[in-house]
Amino acid sequence: EAQVTQNPRYLITVTGKKLTVTCSQNMNHEYMSWYRQDPGLGLRQIYYSMNVEVTDKGDVPEGYKVSRKEKRNFPLILESPSPNQTSLYFCASSEGVSYGYTFGSGTRLTVV
Amino acid sequence: AQSVTQLDSHVSVSEGTPVLLRCNYSSSYSPSLFWYVQHPNKGLQLLLKYTSAATLVKGINGFEAEFKKSETSFHLTKPSAHMSDAAEYFCVVSVSTQGSYIPTFGRGTSLIVHP
Numbered sequence: 336e337a338q339v340t341q342n343p344r345y346l347i348t349v350t351g352k353k354l355t356v357t358c359s360q361n362m363n364h365e366y367m368s369w370y371r372q373d374p375g376l377g378l379r380q381i382y383y384s385m386n387v388e389v390t391d392k393g394d395v396p397e398g399y400k401v402s403r404k405e406k407r408n409f410p411l412i413l414e415s416p417s418p419n420q421t422s423l424y425f426c427a428s429s430e431g432v433s434y435g436y437t438f439g440s441g442t443r444l445t446v447v
Numbered sequence: 448a449q450s451v452t453q454l455d456s457h458v459s460v461s462e463g464t465p466v467l468l469r470c471n472y473s474s475s476y477s478p479s480l481f482w483y484v485q486h487p488n489k490g491l492q493l494l495l496k497y498t499s500a501a502t503l504v505k506g507i508n509g510f511e512a513e514f515k516k517s518e519t520s521f522h523l524t525k526p527s528a529h530m531s532d533a534a535e536y537f538c539v540v541s542v543s544t545q546g547s548y549i550p551t552f553g554r555g556t557s558l559i560v561h562p
Contacts, residue, residue, distance in 0.1 A: 370552075377554035378491075378537065393549070425490060432543040433498040435481050436550070438490040 337362045341426050341439035348416055348446055356411045356442050358426035366429040367409040368393070368436070369401065371422040378425070384409055416446045449474040451540045453553035461561045466525040468556045470538035473519060480521045481539040481550075482512055491537065497521060508532070533560045 339360045348354055360367065368383040370393075380393030384403040398420055400412040409428075413420060423443050427436040454469040472478060479498045483491040495506025502514040512523045521538060535557050541550040 375554070378552040380549065383549065427491075432541050432550075433479050433496070435479075435493045435496050435539075436483075436491070438483075438492070440490045 337437065339426055339428050339437050339439040341424075341442050344440065344442060346442060346444050348444070350417055350446055351415050354413050354416060354444075356413075356424060356426075356444070358409045358411065358439060359407050360409075360426075360428040360437070361407065362428060362430075362437065363406065364428035364430055364437075365406070366431060367403065368427050368429075369399070369409070369411050370425045370427065371395065372425060372441075373422050381411070381424075416444075418446050420444065421446050449476075449478065449540050449542055449551050451538050451551050451553040453536075453538050453556045455556050456554070457557045457559065459559040459561065460528045462530055463527050466523070466528045466532065466558065468523040468536050468538075468558065470521045470523065470553060471519055472521060472538070472540040474540055474542055476542040479541045480512075480514060481541065482506065482510070482521075482523050483537045483539065485535040485537065485555075487534070494523070494536075528558075528560050530560050530562065533558055 342357045365386045369381040370378040372378050379395045381399050382401040384390045425441050426439040429436045451472045481496045482494040485491045495504045497504050497514045504512050510525050535555045537555050538553040539550050
C-alpha cells in the first residue's frame with residue numbers, strides 16, 4: 336500500500352531534550368515536506384526537500400532541522416524543543432506540483 | 448507569489464442539502480489547485496485536483512470543484528451532504544517556479560452536518 340509513515344504518533348517531552356520524528360514513504364517520490372498544524376493558523380511548511388541531499392526552508396523553519404540522506408526518509412529533528420513547538424506535525428510526499436500530496440497520519444508533540 | 452483564501456471558516460448544512468465551500472486564489476503563474484479533507488484525528492486526504500485540463504473536476508465521495516479563471520475561484524461542491532462529510536477542508540494552490548515547489552494552504556473550512 337502506498338503510504339507515508341510517521342513515528343511516533345504521540346510524543347510528550349521536556350524542554351531542551353533533543354528528539355527526532357521519523358518519516359518514510361514507499362512511493363519513490365522525490366518531493367517531501369514537513370508541516371505543522373496549529374488552531375487558527377492552518378498548515379505551515381517547516382522544511383521541504385526536492386531530492387536526496389536537497390533541502391530548503393519553508394515558512395517556519397526556526398528551531399527545526401531536517402536531512403535527506405535517502406530518497407524514502409525525511410526525519411524532522413528538534414535539537415532543543417521549546418513549548419511553542421507543541422503542535423501537530425505532518426510529513427507529506429509528492430511526485431511534483433501537479434500531483435498533490437500524500438500525507439502521513441501526523442505526530443502530536445507536546446513540549447512541557 | 449501565491450495566496451489562497453477560504454472565505455468561510457465554518458459552514459453548517461443539514462444532511463441531504465447541498466454543500467458549497469468557497470476558495471479564492473491568486474497566483475503569478477498558471478496554478479495547480481487542490482482540495483484536501485481532514486477528518487478528526489486523521490491526516491489529510493486528497494479530494495480532487497485541477498491541473499489545467501477540464502475546468503470541472505470530479506473527486507472522491509461525490510465532491511466536485513470548478514476552476515474559474517476569471518473569478519480566480521475554485522469552489523468545492525457536493526449535491527447532497529452526508530453525516531460522514533463532517534470534517535475540515537483545505538484549499539491549496541501550487542505553482543512550480545525555478546525548480547521549486549511550495550504549495551500554499553488555506554486556513555481551512557470546518558463543515559458541520561446536522562441530522
